Amino acid sequence: MTIPPDAEARRAVKPVICYPNETLPMPDLALYAAALEGAKVTGTVIAPPREAGVFEVPAGHFFRIRSVEGPQVGDLNLWNAQDISERFYSGKTRALHGTHVTTGERLWSSFPNLRPMATIVEDSLGWYGIDQYGGSVHDVIGTRCDPYTGNLLAGSQYHHCCHSNLTRALAQHLGVSAEAAEPHVHDVLNVFMCTGFTRDTGQYFMKASPVRPGDHLTFFAEIDLLGALSACPGGDCSSEHSSDEAACYPMEIEILAPEPGALDGWQSPQRSGYDRSHGL
C-alpha cells in the first residue's frame, strides 16, 4: 500500500451532512404535548424478561415504554396495524436523524411508504447526550440480538434473543407459525440501550444503560400501529447478551388516549408522494 503525498489533505476534507433535514415535515410538538397532558391510560402490556410483549396503538394515541424493576433495554419493532408489510425502517431513520433518537425525532417506515410511523414526544434520558466514548441512548445502529449470529460466533442454539422473542410474540399474536412470522421481524429501535462506535477500530460497542426504574420513552402514533417490544436477554447490556447470564427485568408499555378534540388540525401522514415508475 502506497500512502499518497496528499493523504493528510484528503483526510482533512470537512464532512457534509448526507441528508440535511431542515426540509423534513416538522411535527407539531406543542400540540402533541398538550394532547399528552390530558391523555388517559387505556391499556398496559408487560414485556417479561427475555420475552416480548405485543401491543396495538390507534393513530393519534400515545404509547410509553417504561423501565419498571431494574435497568433493562428493549428491542422495538413497529408495523402498520392494517398492513404489516409497512414496517419501521431503522437504516433510513438513522440516515435522517442520526445514530440515536430523542424527543422530536421520528421513526420512519419502509419503502414505498417512507412516512413517520411514530414521533418521540418524551425522553427521560434526553439529558444523557453523547458521552466521552461517543456513546448515546436509544440507537438505530444495532440490528437486534439473534440466534444466527450467536451460532456463527459461538455455535450456540439460544432461543431468547430479541429476534426470537419478537418472532414468537408476533407468531402468537397473528396465529401463524414461526416461519411465517420471522420475515416480518426487522431491525429495531434499541430503547434505553447505550451504544456507539469505537473511535480507534470503528466497532459497535455497548455499555451499561443509564436507565433506571421510572425512566420512559413516549411516542405519538402517527398511523395505526402494531408494536412488539423484547426485553433483551442482555439486561442493561453491561456485559453480554445472547445468553441467560445477565440480570433481566420486565418492561412496561402503556397505551394512552388523548381527550376528544385534543388533536384538532392533526392528520395522519400520507405515504410517500414518489410515483414508483422508477423511470420505466
Ligand SMILES: [Zn+2]
Ligand atoms: Zn436483544
